[in-house]
Amino acid sequence: MADKEKRRSGATPPGMTEGKATKSDSDREFLSQAGVGELLRGAILKMVEARSDDPIGFLADHFCNLASASETGTAGGSDGDHLNNGPLSAGAQEQQHLNRALWHLRLTHHSQRSAFSNNVRVAYDLLNLTGPLRRSGEAPEAPDGSCTDSPTEGGGGVKGGLYTQTLQCLCSEGGVPASTSAPLLQRLHCQDHEAVPYDIFRHGVLTCAVFSDYIRQAQRLYAEVCCPDEGPASRPLCLAVLGTLKEALETSQGCEANCCDNANTKVNPCLEANVKALRYLEASAKISPDKLGQAMAGAQTRGPGGNMDAKEFENAAAELFITRVKVVS
Amino acid sequence: MSGSSDDITPVSCTIKPPVHLQIGDAKADAAQSGVCVVDVTLPFGKPVHIKDITFKNHYTASVTVRLLRRSPGQEAPAKWCTALRDLPLMENPHTEGGSQDYCSVHRAQMQVEPDHVISVRLILRQPSSAWLTFSLEDISIFPHNPEKEVSDWLSDLTLVEQHPDLEGLTDPQTVSSSIQQMWALTEVMQTNQTTASIGRYDVDGCYDIKLLSLT
Numbered sequence: 385m386a387d388k389e390k391r392r393s394g395a396t397p398p399g400m401t402e403g404k405a406t407k408s409d410s411d412r413e414f415l416s417q418a419g420v421g422e423l424l425r426g427a428i429l430k431m432v433e434a435r436s437d438d439p440i441g442f443l444a445d446h447f448c449n450l451a452s453a454s455e456t457g458t459a460g461g462s463d464g465d466h467l468n469n470g471p472l473s474a475g476a477q478e479q480q481h482l483n484r485a486l487w488h489l490r491l492t493h494h495s496q497r498s499a500f501s502n503n504v505r506v507a508y509d510l511l512n513l514t515g516p517l518r519r520s521g522e523a524p525e526a527p528d529g530s531c532t533d534s535p536t537e538g539g540g541g542v543k544g545g546l547y548t549q550t551l552q553c554l555c556s557e558g559g560v561p562a563s564t565s566a567p568l569l570q571r572l573h574c575q576d577h578e579a580v581p582y583d584i585f586r587h588g589v590l591t592c593a594v595f596s597d598y599i600r601q602a603q604r605l606y607a608e609v610c611c612p613d614e615g616p617a618s619r620p621l622c623l624a625v626l627g628t629l630k631e632a633l634e635t636s637q638g639c640e641a642n643c644c645d646n647a648n649t650k651v652n653p654c655l656e657a658n659v660k661a662l663r664y665l666e667a668s669a670k671i672s673p674d675k676l677g678q679a680m681a682g683a684q685t686r687g688p689g690g691n692m693d694a695k696e697f698e699n700a701a702a703e704l705f706i707t708r709v710k711v712v713s
Numbered sequence: 714m715s716g717s718s719d720d721i722t723p724v725s726c727t728i729k730p731p732v733h734l735q736i737g738d739a740k741a742d743a744a745q746s747g748v749c750v751v752d753v754t755l756p757f758g759k760p761v762h763i764k765d766i767t768f769k770n771h772y773t774a775s776v777t778v779r780l781l782r783r784s785p786g787q788e789a790p791a792k793w794c795t796a797l798r799d800l801p802l803m804e805n806p807h808t809e810g811g812s813q814d815y816c817s818v819h820r821a822q823m824q825v826e827p828d829h830v831i832s833v834r835l836i837l838r839q840p841s842s843a844w845l846t847f848s849l850e851d852i853s854i855f856p857h858n859p860e861k862e863v864s865d866w867l868s869d870l871t872l873v874e875q876h877p878d879l880e881g882l883t884d885p886q887t888v889s890s891s892i893q894q895m896w897a898l899t900e901v902m903q904t905n906q907t908t909a910s911i912g913r914y915d916v917d918g919c920y921d922i923k924l925l926s927l928t
Contacts, residue, residue, distance in 0.1 A: 494901075574911060575913075578911055578913065579911075580911060581909060581911065583907045583909035584907060584909050584910075584911055586907070587905065587906065587907040587909075590902070590905055591902055591905075594898050594901055594902045595902070597898055598895055598898045598899065601891055601894050601895050601898065602895065604891060605888065605891040605892065605895070608883050608887050608888055608891060609883060609888060621882075625888060625892065628892060629892050629895060629896060632892075632896050633896065633899055636896075636900060637903075662866055665866065665867075666866070667896070668893070668896075671889055671892045671893055671896060672889060673885045673886045673888075673889040674885075675889075676885040676888050676889045676892065677885035680882050680883075680885060680888070681882070684882060701895070704899070705898075705899055705902070708899060708902070708903055709902065709906075710906045710907075712910075712911055712913075713910055713911065713913050713914060
């Protein structure tokens with residue numbers, strides 16, 4: 385920040401008169417008054433965290449977001465009469481919060497675990513604030529979102545409806561068609577009157593992010609499996625390929641089930657880790673190129689069995705994923 | 714042991730009738746010496762790794778377990794060894810304590826590894842003259858499935874030698890890498906499942922039958 389200021393003042397040609405020197409001072413004053421240094425520092429920090437591929441787009445989004453945030457802030461502050469404009473501005477405010485929360489959630493990919501978790505936390509706190517802002521008289525509760533709080537609105541959790549909307553937006557922005565994401569949302573959604581604690585919010589958001597990646601991958605897989613000029617892929621081939629994935633998932637799932645401890649047995653953690661590692665190895669062996677080659681050749685020899693179009697393939701792959709998602713209750 | 718698929722069914726074995734050792738002439742009315750031998754033969758040709766031996770005591774004071782083991786290999790001789798010497802089953806041979814207990818002898822208690830066992834010999838001792846007869850009932854032997862180590866599994870992996878006919882099909886490498894990514898994504902989702910609940914079906918912490926909560 386200081387560099388920028390120096391650069392700015394340094395841009396004036398060196399052999400300048402004193403008049404110019406005072407101008408650079410006033411420049412510096414102006415910049416510090418406007419708080420530009422903080423703005424830029426915040427922007428650069430966010431950019432480093434997000435490491436997006438499109439820095440200019442990212443910075444543009446960032447400043448748009450800040451602009452809308454400051455608008456809401458001033459609007460809320462200047463609005464002294466909550467009662468009259470209550471319902472209208474509440475709804476609009478909710479939308480604002482939702483947009484900002486979504487912006488935060490879009491910042492990093494879910495694979496960057498710590499940055500993603502931070503963003504989820506920020507988004508949760510944003511959505512959690514919808515309650516207390518409306519009721520200005522109430523003492524604001526800590527946006528803890530822990531399950532020990534009584535499940536009342538406002539500070540005790542995110543509103544169920546808002547949470548479901550967040551998930552829907554995440555899925556649609558991730559390129560998942562509504563029909564494919566519907567069964568997933570069925571498992572994750574919450575009723576409007578329910579307050580969603582942080583753990584469930586995070587779980588839902590992460591699942592949707594992973595799901596959109598998964599569906600994109602499935603679409604790519606279909607493109608690979610079917611020969612592009614020959615139209616839709618053969619059904620037995622698609623089923624064979626998805627079958628190997630299903631087998632691998634079931635094998636690694638077996639280790640989850642077996643590792644539930646009997647309270648009476650003394651569990652050796654080394655042994656458990658060993659068993660888990662073994663299961664993962666077994667599962668991954670099932671989807672090695674050799675095994676897949678075998679499965680594909682086997683399907684080929686079984687002869688024609690009709691075609692499977694992209695949509696059906698996508699739905700079949702989605703089902704494999706969705707059946708393993710725990711229902712929120 | 715968590716994670717191992719333990720067999721609950723015992724190995725089918727033949728339990729020979731107990732042979733009481735007697736002093737002196739068998740025909741004469743000789744006193745019982747208080748030592749009895751029970752042979753348990755395991756199915757022929759299938760040596761067993763024993764996990765444990767369970768039985769019900771019937772007034773036996775102590776038991777010695779001997780195993781006939783044959784290490785794998787064509788010409789390895791079978792050898793007898795003592796797995797457990799004089800395990801007390803009754804605190805006091807003259808009193809009732811422990812006389813009808815259910816007992817089990819685990820492989821961890823044995824002095825030798827009970828692997829590749831062909832036959833088991835149980836030597837029962839009851840020095841007290843208070844009891845007319847003594848024996849062990851319901852003898853069962855449970856097999857042990859050794860946990861496969863990762864290294865064992867890796868060495869078991871054989872490369873697929875035959876190259877399947879893949880005419881007109883996509884390269885299985887690309888398909889495999891896509892499938893692997895999908896598998897990994899699903900695993901990520903599963904490992905991040907939360908146990909938190911939103912309390913949808915909780916009834917305000919009220920489980921008393923007399924107080925029905927009408928929320």
